[in-house]
Every structure is written in structure tokens, then in C-alpha cells.
Amino acid sequence: MIKRFLLLLVCFTLVFAVFLPQDIGVAATGTVTIAESTVNIRNGPGLSYQLVKQVKKGEKFTIIKEKDDWIQIQLSTSKTGWVANWVVTKPSNGTTTSSSSNSKNMSATANTNQLRVRSGPGTSFRNIGYLNKGQAVSVLDENENWLKISASFGEGWVAREFMDLKSNSTNSKEDNNNNKSIDKGIVTDTLNIRDEPSTKGTIIGKLSKGTTVSIYSKKNNWLEIKYSGQSAWVSSEFVQIGTQSQPSKTTGIIGKVTASSLSVRDGSSLNSKIIGSVSKGQEFAILDEVNNWIKIEYKSGKIGWAAGWYFNKDKEKSSQIAKDSKVTILHNGTNIRKDPTVQSTVLQRVNEGESFHIVSIENDWYEIKLSNGKNGYIAGWLVTTNGTGPGIDKQGAEGYLKYKTIVIDPGHGGVDNGATGSSGTLEKELTLRTAQLLSDKLKAAGANVFLTRSNDSYLPLPSRVRLASIHQADAFLSLHYDSNLDRSVRGMTGYYYHSYQKKLAEYVYNSTNSQTKLKSRGVRSGDYHVVRENQRNAVLMELGYLSNSAEEMTLTSGQFQENAASGIYNGLARYFKEK
Template identity: 80%
Template sequence: MKRRFIPLLVCFMLIFAVFLPQDIGVAANGSVTIAEDTVNIRSGPSLSYQLVKQGKKGEKFTIIKEKGDWIQIQLSAAKTGWVANWVVTKSSNGTTTTSTTNSKKMSAEANTDQLRVRSGPGTSFRIIGYLNKGQAVSVLDENENWLKISATFGEGWVAREFIDTKNNNNNNNNDSKEEDNNKSIGTGIVTETLNIRNEPSTTGTLIGKLTKGTSITIYSKKNNWLEINYSNQRAWVSSDYVQIGDKDKPSTSNGAIGTVTASNLSVRSDTSLNSDIIGSVSKGQKFTILDEVSNWVKIEYQPGKIGWAAGWYFTREKGNSELAKDSKVTILHNGTNIRKDPNVQSNVLKRANEGETYPIKAVEDDWYEITLPNGTNGYIAGWLVTTNGTGPGIDKKGAEGYLRSKTIVIDPGHGGIDTGATGASGTLEKELTLRTAQLLSDKLKAAGANVFLTRSNDSYLPLPSRVRLASVHQSDAFISLHYDSNLDRSIKGMTGYYYHSYQKELAEYVYNATNSQTRLKSRGVRSGDYHVLRENQRQAVLMELGYLSNSAEEMTLKSGQFQENAATGLYNGLARYFKEQ
């Protein structure tokens, strides 16, 4: 009886197994690579499970199975864990993919002289060195507007338009022709709302508009038309409404006067402590600064003898030789203080409004001395204004210090099956929010902030999970990024939202800086009953960065220049908020 029963039992078990409930996870298929600097690996597929390990950026693990937005991975022979799919990149068996930068191992060279190298991807970051035309560098990382490079003096970021890249393993003629076509001949600033056409003629088809203040890269010129790149295609704009000039290419002389502060300072043959000493200067001596490279200044230390000295041993005074007769500043924000002296403790002489212009009389450190309508002089901080191109630019200093070690959670709205709004020409909100988030993340990381994205790829994440990330990481600020839509396609502009009263100050700082940088129509800051704000116990703001339903605004929003400006504005707003805390 037993012998007959055993085969029957085996058959029954096999049949029963077919109808057993299947785990919703997916069988092992490939591996994952940690995409963030530090990622929590948990005992189960939820943020509520216990932490079992922290993964570091670049670590790879084999996939066991997937469950919703979570992936089970093999940590060791006897240990597994779960990681959220929005903080890793996946590769399948046999088709492992690596990042563009790593696989191509790009080399590059500067296509202009005295190209500024900055500590981060943006013009608000400090200058750490210069490249000369033809100087070779290695590309370490990239986003759509900036390249992180390695040069003889270290690592830094440069504007993509002033660098020619090439793959070490690809030198065919077609690539060379494509590189030539991608070389720019300069940059410019749009001075009025400007039509974009598909050919260099007023009869060309109108394909979009550029707002006043937008920076453009110029690839060629035909009569009074300029060729630009717009929405991944070549297009044309009238040169009558473009102020030509490189936005991040320095002049070689600023005419400022420097006073030596060291008792005895060596003058060297080059910009390095290892270069030969060719002379010396003493405390109190004054020199015209002829050039400046990586915190070194070029001076004529004796009649007819020129050398380099450490710039940190000089104080700066007013220098008018750098100013053209028509140099002016334009106010960026309403209520900007014009002060009696060049410091924030000085008495306020006047409050200026956005768009007002004043002649520049001189430059003193980070301040412009300007002439007021009544003939008196005042001072205004250089980071609160723009110049007309002939005046010297002043970089905003200190932002990195206010952001260092702050924990920022960036929430690119929507993702995966949730596409969000769809633009008039098909732009998906979920793709645009991720673009903006990645550009902002690069800037914040370069400033030393701890940055976490609620998603780093096209994946769906429930709203409670997004909020939970702010709590888990004890964020100092939570920034939710969105693009708006309305049945009335004439509506346009930017809006900032908060829910709790303690979130209002952050929302105002972030909104004001972003709106000033992008120059979209201002719809203001208001209370909004959004889950990521209402259920958030941390400082949080939700930004609607423009209307995709407005066809003209949609073209602006998806342009590379708007994305750069939006990320810069968000970055500056966060820095100003933390500065005041």
C-alpha cells in the first residue's frame, strides 16, 4: 500500500505546485549599480524595514527578484537585501550598460583662450583655474550644459560650449565633420522677446520664442541672422535682438589696483609655488593687476619686469580702467538695497526695483559703485544685478558655504506609469522634471550638499514614499519639481507652493530666485494642499516651473538654456534661504 501511495503523493505535489500562488517578484535577471553616493539597503521591500547595509556609489549587486519599486539583491553568499529601484541603475544579463562618460572615456580640448574652470557646474561657482585654446583635458562627468574635467591643476567644471570632445576610440571622418558642425562661434544674450524660425528669414516657419535675458550659443551667422540650437534642432534668430558676448570667457585684464598685505612677498615666473622666484614686493606697495589666473595675479613689480604673485596677499581697490563709458547694471529683484558703503551693514540710500538701470562708476570687491539720478553715488552687491556686457561681471560668492553639508531631497514629480502633464507638442512632464532635478543635483553636490533624489530614472514612486524619504534622511529642504497644465492654453508662468506656515519662508526664497533667473511670468507663492507638502514634517516647497499647455512656453521650458537657468535659480534660492537661517 505504501509503495502505491508514494507515486500518487509525488504526482499530487507536482500538480498542486502549479496552482500555488506565485511570488509577485521577478526572477533574477542581471545586476544593479548603486547610483547615489550612499544608499540604504533594507531587510524588506519598503522604507519601514530595518537597515541591513549602506551601499556606496558604483557598487554592483546581483538581482534576485523585483517587487513593485524594490529590488532584492545578493549581498553575500548567505545574505540578501532590498534596494529602491530609483537609487540604482539596472543592467540585464549579457547586455550590461555603463554610463556614456565611462564607456567612451572621452578626452577633450578647450576651443577658446582663458576658459574659466569652476568648482561646480554653474557660473555662480568660484573660478579654480583657466584653460587655453587647444589644452587637452579628460572628461570625468557631464550634464547637458557642463562638463566635469580633469586638468593639470585638478578637477573642475567648464561650460560645454567652449570644449570640443572626442572619443579616444573613434576617429572617423564623419565624427570629425559632426564635431566641426557642433563648434560654436560665440554666445549672446537675448535683449527682447525673440522669434525662433526654421530658416534665416522672416518668412521662415515660427517654431518658438526666447524670452529676454536668455543666453544662447551661436553656431554660424548669415547676414543679420544667427544659427542656434533649439529643442535639439538648428534654428535661426535675428541678430538685431541679441547682444553678442561670451558669458563665461574672462577678459585678461581688469585694471584693478592691488595692495600687498604680506611683509615680504615673492614674485614668480609662473602661477605656481614651484616656479622660479624672480623678484619680491613689500607690504603696502600698490600695483595694477594685469591678469589673474587661479588666485595668482600678474603685476609689473619693477619697471619693465612682469611676474606672478599669490593673489591672496592682495587687497583690491577701485579700478576704473576696466569700465567702458556705457557700463550699466540692471536690477534683478524688487526692493534691492542701494547702500552708502560697500557692505551689508551700511545705511540704505534707496530701494531699487527690477529692471531699473544705473551707470557703473567703479568696482570695489564684490560691489558696484553706481551713480543715482540725483547725482550721488551708492553701492550695490554684484550678485543682485546684471551688467550690459561692457561692464565687469561679479560672481556671487559664498553660496557653496551655505549649502555645504545640508541634506536636500529633490523630488522629480511623476514618473513611470504616471506621466504627469503632456505638453501642447507632446512633452512629458515626468521627463522634464527629471532633467531639472539632475541639473540641480549636480550643482548641489558640487557645493558639498548631501543630495537624494526620490527617483533617478523613469520609475513610479507613491506620494507617501516620497515624503518618507524626507523624514528618513532628515532633510533640511525638500524640493518637489513640477510643470503645470491648464485647459486654457493662454495661461503661462511660474508658481510656488507651501502648505504649513513653517514652509512659507523656504518657498519664497526658492521661488523668487528661480523666477528672477528664468524671467517667466510671476504667478507668486501661495498655499497649496499637496500631499508632499501637507504630510511633510520637513521644510518643503513645490515648484510649478511653467505651463506645458502653453505652446510658446513649452518650447522655452524644454530648451537647455531654460533648464540651466531653472536649476541655477533653485540652487541660488536654497543658498539664500540657508544663509538667513
């Protein structure tokens, strides 16, 4: 009798265990809201899994966990299911994608002088400062061509090729009880940063003249600062305590404010305290210039720093230009003009690669010495400068993209490889690579960016189009690479379907083709699902032929990927500017 009872108890326990909810102990990580009229819930993370339930638009569910592009949700106390992340929305927390985990404990050191730090990952972004050789910074984020860094003048992006990366030790020497600064100072000469208050300490970085530092403590003749998130020390001999210094000797240059209202700060960085303001049209003698910040006497007896990119400087600056400063032409057929304006007479046309000595700078134009001995002017955004030449950046692209909603669709993915190149390149991998570079540029400009896929996963074409509708996209960009049985075929093609999409297609295509210099196959109507079924402005870009072995080498290069992303970015900016 007892044996029979025990046997029944064991059987009951086993049967009961089978019907227990399987994931009830997994911590929830938020909620999702169904975004489509009818959505299928499946018993696994994929379209091949069995349908367990249909839910309606507006229903909310608790998230259990996520896997690739699928979310496991709690349907009831004893039932769970999986829903595709492209048919739901999550509550917005106002944050952007976090930095890659690889970047969280990274620092980098500049390996060249006068390295420009920009507001976004691309040469079209505004220049916000400079790094000198040996100067170390913290790395916040990265892609294959650019690093997002934190420097003394704020956050910005630098070209990856000019930085040496290294991992930071997980054991910080920082004293967590000493997080409040007691003073500020300005570095008066190039200054070594050491790991202890002694000349015997290891040099872990350098600070440039004019850098503003926060001081956390003093020990003998040494000052404690924060460097790459750690406690560090510099000699007090080369730091001027306080930022309200006596007027320095003028540089002989007059700066005119171009912003309607411009903040004046107590140091040469966006992190410095605002101590005053100046207005458009006011002119000031420039006392000093550090990392594109200008030191001025903004009121009688009061000295401060203002962002140099909001000043026009008069032609007296020519005396400050090094004798070897040159510009190099970026495009064939560039105009050299008589005066610094696009309405001025064209003196001659020059081609890509030609170089000229800089005579002076006037607003956004370089005055240059021509081969015939005469002087002419060239727009600063049409050239590059050598290491000692002062740079000019054309402003504006960010303004046209800010707050725009862009959906980027990297073609193919998962089981769908797309085209395969003559050397084995997979289209699905290359489209994602381009999309991620483009996404970083658009986010830096303030756009709201959504990728239809962010990893190697399959997504049906209707779901890609649906994302454009869900997010009310201002533009939908489907990125692809082409293939042909005739391996000699090459070039770039842009496609639209509806007439209202043509303008976007032309702007994006023309800009990208000009930037990459591939053979132009033009913009044409194409019967592709992602543009045909799309009620938003949409374009499908075939960015070159993987089947052509020579073109495949070009398409997979870092330079082409950067140019393609920049071309699409600039094309979007021009489209929204003219819209």
C-alpha cells in the same frame, strides 16, 4: 532494464535542474541594510510582482544585481528576491556620483577668450580661473549647460556653449613608465603644444602665459609635459624652468589679504606645492596676475602665487582696465550709489540691458561713468562685463549649502507621464531634466543630494516621502509642471502644507520666480501628499504651465532650465542663511 534506468536518470536530472538556485553564479556587488520597519521582498523588479517574503529593519543582505530602482538580493543559499532601492541603505564609500561614461574619454577646446572657469555649474559660483581661445582641457563630467573640466589650475565648470567637444583616441601615446615629473616651469608667452618634439609635430593645444607646467623629460630644445592625459611637447624657449623666479616688475597694484590664513604656492594652481602662507590684513605689491592667481613677494626675496579671490585691490587697478571695458545691468530698478557700499546714497536707478563704462574697481564694486558725466558705483554681482572687463563674483552661497542634505523629487515617472504639453512635452521628462541640473549645482556646493528617481521609473508617493525621512533631509523639493483645460493660464506656483514648511516655500519660490521671470501665482497651502505627509521641511514647485503653448516653449528651453535650477539653488542658500 537499462532503458528504464536511463529514462529515470534523465527525469531526475531535469527535475533537479528546476530547483537549482538561478543566480548563484552572479558576482555580488556589496550589501544593503533594510531601512524601514517592514519591507516586502518580491520575485521580480517591480511592485506588480508576487510577494515572497517580508524582512525587518536592520537586516542585511548581499546584492546580486541591480535593475533600475530595484536590487536583487540573496535571501538564502537557494532563494533570491527583489527589494526597492528607496527602502534600503548602502554602506557609504565617501564618493559622489561618478562622471558620465560619455565624459571619460572627452576633451574640449575653448572657442572664446577669457572664458571663466567656476567652482560649480552656474554663474553664482566663484570664478577660479580663465581659459583662452584654443586652450584644450579634459572633460570630467557634463550636463546640458555646463562641462566639468580639469585644467592647469585645477577642476572647475565652464559654460558648454563656449567649448568645442571632441572624443579622445583610446590609444594614448603616453609613456606609462614616465609618470614622475623632473621639474616645473612657467610659460612665458602663448605656447603651442605638439604631439612630438619638433616644429613638424601637430599642434594639439595651446598654453597661456603664466601657466605652470610639470616637466617629465627633455629632448634637445623640447620639454615633455602631460596634456589631456597624454604625453605632449613644448618648446623650452618659452618655458622658464623653476617657479622661484626673480621678482618681476610690479603692476602698480597693492593687494590686501582677506582670508584669515592664505597659502602661497610655487605655481598658479591649486595643484601647486605650498611654500608659505600670509595672513588677513597683510598688503603686497602685485607682481603679476594669471588666471585669477596673484604673484607676490610674500617674504624678502621669496616669490610665490596666491589665490586672487582672497585679495582686495586698491583703486590703482583702474589704470589696468581696458578703455572699452563695460558693465551691463542684469535687473530692472538696479541702484547706482554714490560710494561702494549698500548704505550709500542712491544716485539713480537703471534697468536691465543698460551699459556703462568701467572707471575702476573697489572691492566688490565697479566705479562707472554715468550719462550725466558723473561717476557712481554698482555692486559687481548685479552686472555682467564684456569680454575685456574684469569680473566680480559675489561669494557665499556655497557656504550655506555645504553639508546640507537635500532630497530632490522629480515628479511622476515610469507609467505616470504627468501632464502632457500642447506640443507633446511629457512632465516626467522635464522634471527629471530640472532635477539633474539642480543636483549638479548643489553637489558642487558641498550638499548631500539624493534624487527620488534618476531615470524614467515609477515611484509611489509614500516612498518619495519616506526617502526624506530616511536621509533626515534638511529640505525636500518636489518639482512639477502644471496643466489646465484653459490653455491661456500660465505662471509659477509654490505649495506647502504645514506651517513649518512655509518659510522654505517662500524663499525657494521667490528666488525661482525672480530668476525665471514667469508670471507669479504666489505661494499657497496645497493638499499634496509629498508635503502633507512629510515631516521634513518640504515644498512642491509647479514651475509653469505645459498646457500653454507659448509657456511650453519657454519651459523646455535650455535657458529656462538653467534659470529654474539656479533660482531654486539660490533660494535654498538664502533659506539656510536666514534660518
